[in-house]
Amino acid sequence: xxxxxxAAQIRRRTQELLAAHPPATTDRTxxxxxxxxxxxxxxxxxxxxxxxxxxxxxQPVVDAExxxxxxxxxxxxxxxxxxxxxxxxxxxxGTEEQKQRFLRPLWVGExxxxxxxxxxxxxSDLAALGTxxxxxxxxxxxxxxxxxxxxxxVARWAILIARTDPDVPKHRGISYFICDMxxxxxxxxxxxxxxxxxxxxxxxxxxxxxxxxxxxxxxxAGWKVAQTTLMNERVSIGGxxxxxxxxxxxxxxxxxxxxxxxxxxxxxxxxxxxxxEAEVARLTGERLRQQLVAGQPGPEGSGMKLAFARLNQEISxxxxxxxxxxxxxxxxxxxxxxxxxxFTGRDAGYxxxxxxxxxxxxxxxxxxxxxxxxRVLGLPAEPRNDKDVAWKDLAR
Amino acid sequence: MTxxxxxxxxxxxxxxxxxEDLRSAVRSLLADxxxxxxxIAGIESDTPHDLRLWESLAAGIGAAGLLVPEKLGGQGxxxxxxxxxxxxxxxxxxxxxxxxxxxxxxxxxxxLAADGGPAAGLLGELAAGSRIAVLALPFATPPADxxxxxxxxxxxxxxxxxxxxxxxxxxxxxAEGLYAVETGADxxxxxxxxxxxxxxxxxxxxxxxxxxxxxxxxxxxxxxxxKGLLAGAGLLASEQLGLAxxxxxxxxRYTRERHQFNRPVGSFQSLKHRMAQLWLEVVSARAAAxxxxxxxxxxxPDAPLAVAVAQAYCSxxxxxxxxxxxxxxGGIGMTxxxxxxxxxxxxxxxxxxxxxxxRHRETVAGLVELPxx
Ligand SMILES: Cc1cc2nc3c(=O)[nH]c(=O)nc-3n(C[C@H](O)[C@H](O)[C@H](O)COP(=O)(O)OP(=O)(O)OC[C@H]3O[C@@H](n4cnc5c(N)ncnc54)[C@H](O)[C@@H]3O)c2cc1C
Numbered sequence: 019x020x021x022x023x024x025a026a027q028i029r030r031r032t033q034e035l036l037a038a039h040p041p042a043t044t045d046r047t048x049x050x051x052x053x054x055x056x057x058x059x060x061x062x063x064x065x066x067x068x069x070x071x072x073x074x075x076x077q078p079v080v081d082a083e084x085x086x087x088x089x090x091x092x093x094x095x096x097x098x099x100x101x102x103x104x105x106x107x108x109x110x111x112g113t114e115e116q117k118q119r120f121l122r123p124l125w126v127g128e129x130x131x132x133x134x135x136x137x138x139x140x141x142s143d144l145a146a147l148g149t150x151x152x153x154x155x156x157x158x159x160x161x162x163x164x165x166x167x168x169x170x171x172v173a174r175w176a177i178l179i180a181r182t183d184p185d186v187p188k189h190r191g192i193s194y195f196i197c198d199m200x201x202x203x204x205x206x207x208x209x210x211x212x213x214x215x216x217x218x219x220x221x222x223x224x225x226x227x228x229x230x231x232x233x234x235x236x237x238x239a240g241w242k243v244a245q246t247t248l249m250n251e252r253v254s255i256g257g258x259x260x261x262x263x264x265x266x267x268x269x270x271x272x273x274x275x276x277x278x279x280x281x282x283x284x285x286x287x288x289x290x291x292x293x294x295e296a297e298v299a300r301l302t303g304e305r306l307r308q309q310l311v312a313g314q315p316g317p318e319g320s321g322m323k324l325a326f327a328r329l330n331q332e333i334s335x336x337x338x339x340x341x342x343x344x345x346x347x348x349x350x351x352x353x354x355x356x357x358x359x360x361f362t363g364r365d366a367g368y369x370x371x372x373x374x375x376x377x378x379x380x381x382x383x384x385x386x387x388x389x390x391x392x393r394v395l396g397l398p399a400e401p402r403n404d405k406d407v408a409w410k411d412l413a414r
Numbered sequence: 415m416t417x418x419x420x421x422x423x424x425x426x427x428x429x430x431x432x433x434e435d436l437r438s439a440v441r442s443l444l445a446d447x448x449x450x451x452x453x454i455a456g457i458e459s460d461t462p463h464d465l466r467l468w469e470s471l472a473a474g475i476g477a478a479g480l481l482v483p484e485k486l487g488g489q490g491x492x493x494x495x496x497x498x499x500x501x502x503x504x505x506x507x508x509x510x511x512x513x514x515x516x517x518x519x520x521x522x523x524x525x526l527a528a529d530g531g532p533a534a535g536l537l538g539e540l541a542a543g544s545r546i547a548v549l550a551l552p553f554a555t556p557p558a559d560x561x562x563x564x565x566x567x568x569x570x571x572x573x574x575x576x577x578x579x580x581x582x583x584x585x586x587x588x589a590e591g592l593y594a595v596e597t598g599a600d601x602x603x604x605x606x607x608x609x610x611x612x613x614x615x616x617x618x619x620x621x622x623x624x625x626x627x628x629x630x631x632x633x634x635x636x637x638x639x640x641k642g643l644l645a646g647a648g649l650l651a652s653e654q655l656g657l658a659x660x661x662x663x664x665x666x667r668y669t670r671e672r673h674q675f676n677r678p679v680g681s682f683q684s685l686k687h688r689m690a691q692l693w694l695e696v697v698s699a700r701a702a703a704x705x706x707x708x709x710x711x712x713x714x715p716d717a718p719l720a721v722a723v724a725q726a727y728c729s730x731x732x733x734x735x736x737x738x739x740x741x742x743x744g745g746i747g748m749t750x751x752x753x754x755x756x757x758x759x760x761x762x763x764x765x766x767x768x769x770x771x772x773r774h775r776e777t778v779a780g781l782v783e784l785p786x787x
Contacts, residue, residue, distance in 0.1 A: 387690040
């Protein structure tokens with residue numbers, strides 16, 4: 019429910035925050051805490067939890083005022099999983115105590131989150147997961163293996179789904195937990211990836227005890243809770259407005275302008291086609307943003323991830339070719355454990371390889387196309403033979 | 415920069431309520447009077463243009479005068495509203511000389527009508543829908559060639575002039591300036607061609623020294639013709655959007671109903687992915703087309719780029735949508751009776767009209783400084 023707060027009032031509150039905590043002289047974290055406490059973190063969240071029960075469309079007003087005043091932001095890239103996925107799920111399914119405990123440090127960035135969903139045997143078919151959680155008094159005891167877990171090496175908390183009942187069909191026997199990554203039995207091992215870095219991890223869970231008060235939603239309703247997480251994961255388009263040539267296309271365009279010797283006719287045609295597509299994708303994102311502000315969210319969000327994945331891949335592929343001799347080289351294969359993905363600060367080879375993940379992470383492009391076809395276009399689902407079979411009887 | 419003036423500079427990519435009202439009016443008129451069987455019957459007759467439909471659209475709804483200020487006899491609206499009409503015309507593939515007369519010719523006359531004179535008089539008639547004028551250049555002419563078209567005299571043959579058969583007046587660029595020539599005048603012959611797109615007839619215009627009215631000298635005329643072609647190319651993107659949307663909607667509807675192998679063919683993933691991909695293209699085409707319409711409406715310095723981007727993108731989307739529509743309808747899609755072919759022919763012709771995607775990409779290259787080798 020939103021209050022009747024309007025843009026002028028929001029702007030005034032933002033000015034009051036800035037006056038009480040001048041960005042120039044305030045410590046970054048202190049400023050962010052004050053912003054949270056003023057209800058200006060995510061204005062559509064409830065009062066007391068970083069918001070003002072205001073319409074979501076007013077958030078850009080706050081962001082613009084703060085940006086103009088040079089206020090620090092909470093670096094959504096670094097804390098993406100917490101902000102984009104854990105927070106909305108805690109807000110919808112958490113107890114009052116859980117909301118009070120988790121939302122502020124999450125938003126401020128003091129506590130990083132990761133997502134313990136995927137398993138070696140369950141990726142796109144996430145509901146097939148086999149990690150077990152067994153009730154033992156006031157605790158649950160968790161055993162299993164998760165994989166491709168981004169940021170697990172820097173995370174304090176994790177959202178975790180585990181099987182609590184193997185005797186019912188797969189979607190019905192899952193529960194949702196908040197896992198303390200510092201607990202005994204949580205073993206995070208770097209998983210080196212295509213770029214040479216270890217941005218994601220394997221996570222082994224052995225006899226990990228999670229108190230029942232860190233369960234989110236009812237026992238056995240974990241799949242439903244996870245839907246909230248996954249829906250928020252897909253609507254990744256935020257309020258930020260990108261300038262023309264703001265994404266990867268800007269890097270290639272710059273190389274094209276600065277190094278005439280690299281130009282060929284074939285690459286010119288491909289570059290122009292991609293330039294136009296990148297510009298159109300930017301406009302589509304802008305249109306989506308305007309729809310949100312006008313309070314008419316469209317289904318376009320689910321398509322944007324598809325578009326960006328393909329564009330990033332094609333543009334970075336073209337860039338490696340354009341560079342020719344230099345494209346044959348790679349910056350650095352040393353295994354590192356970065357805590358955020360930085361496309362523009364790296365070389366073309368890295369961009370090419372890392373962008374391959376864009377059509378896999380957060381749901382593959384094939385699965386997203388299924389979702390658009392069924393939920394947006396209303397096309398019939400494919401016949402399924404796994405719906406009424408107990409999880410333990412499924413082929414594995 | 416404050417939030418307000420940042421918002422003022424951003425293009426408005428949404429539809430206003432007034433635009434949605436206009437859309438419903440146009441859509442219900444076209445549903446009534448230009449359904450597919452009527453359009454198919456019409457294109458085979460001697461008069462593909464249904465003049466009663468044109469009267470209702472142009473004069474009844476006032477669509478012909480959207481771009482024209484009220485004091486010159488129009489509705490005082492903008493390219494944003496005209497773009498909505500174009501979307502609906504694309505959606506119905508109706509034959510109506512809207513793009514050629516109410517957009518391109520009108521835009522040219524608007525640029526010349528400031529001081530009254532013959533351009534203003536003709537403009538008022540176009541706005542009222544009582545007369546139809548078309549630019550006597552090949553339909554494929556891109557905006558970049560507008561100025562170069564100012565050559566020769568009133569002795570010439572121009573092929574591929576869109577809607578010339580329906581026109582009362584031709585706007586003829588010459589080295590001396592831009593002339594208005596009555597199609598009924600001595601020394602004017604309009605010879606219909608057999609067009610790929612039967613819903614937008616083409617003709618060869620042969621001028622053997624007719625008398626015409628000089629509307630403007632070469633300099634201002636060149637700028638006006640370029641402006642007219644730019645508006646034509648920009649709003650054509652909205653037609654392509656409406657067309658693509660129809661193709662997608664119809665294809666989804668059909669494949670949900672059509673059964674093979676004991677299930678709807680639309681439940682097969684290879685088809686679902688193709689339609690989902692098209693949906694993404696249509697959504698993107700909408701952003702590009704709205705951006706072009708808004709840039710034209712606000713006379714933004716960005717308009718040439720916005721138009722080139724929209725054309726380079728939307729042409730391909732419309733053709734892709736129409737081709738998928740034919741394929742996913744199977745055998746029915748290949749029949750004359752089913753309207754899919756109207757859309758395929760329109761989409762393919764539109765991809766050449768006012769410049770191909772490749773020509774528009776060249777324009778982009780020039781505007782954003784990505785030069786060829
Ligand atoms: C960089 C990166 C970071 C990641 N971070 C995390 C993380 O932090 N936490 C986490 O839990 N997971 C994470 N993942 C995992 C990611 O969510 C999964 O990899 C993804 O959901 C796909 O699952 P999978 O790898 O098992 O592929 P599979 O499901 O085995 O798919 C294999 C192929 O089959 C296709 N396919 C599968 N099902 C269908 C279908 N129904 N129709 C059509 N095609 C289908 C897929 O599209 C794919 O091409 C990350 C992955 C990457 C690459």
